[in-house]
Amino acid sequence: MMLEYRVNARRVDAHGSLARTKEAEIVLDTDVSGRIDAFNPAELFLAAIAACMIKGIERVAPMIKFDFRGVEVKLHGVRQDAPPKMVSIDYELIVDTDEDDRRLDLLHTNVRKYGTISNTVAAATTLTGIIRRET
Structure with a gap:
């Protein structure tokens, strides 16, 4: 579909x-x-990636019975001038949870695997990031 x-x-x-x-x-x-x-176009682009990741967490958390209280995504994009394009994006996914590290990694794997926007971006440029627990 x-x-x-x-x-x-x-x-x-x-x-x-x-x-x-x-x-x-x-x-x-x-x-x-x-x-x-x-938001300028580059910031809007990064915001779309963040929204995709947060929505992915909302979607997958009930399926894997992952308990969390909140999520924050920090993104940093690097743009070159000639030709103009985003050459790399890195992110930090911060989750307020008591789940263990293995479960946090499972959440990250699912977010990366099933994100429409993040998958599209990863196919076009370098998209790297980490997931961590909120301290």
Whole structure:
């Protein structure tokens, strides 16, 4: 079965754009000078990876009976100028849990194996990261 997604984005003015899907919208930083109150395309790309990982945890945790209280994802992307592209992305997946290290590794394996966005990104550039327990 194939799923399909639709997003509509439009330029608001020289300082930004707006993207919409379903009943949600997000302001995009499309200003050449940048703006601090919106995600630029690279930041939006990294946020999509983070959302994919968190959603993956939400999906797999009940299946493997993994108990957790919270999740944080920290991402760092490196962009080259010529040609412009993301050459590498690294992440730190921080989970608030009492589960043991073996179970934490199992969660990480499942998140990496079944993430639509993370799998797409990993096929196009270097995506590396760790999972750790929140201290």
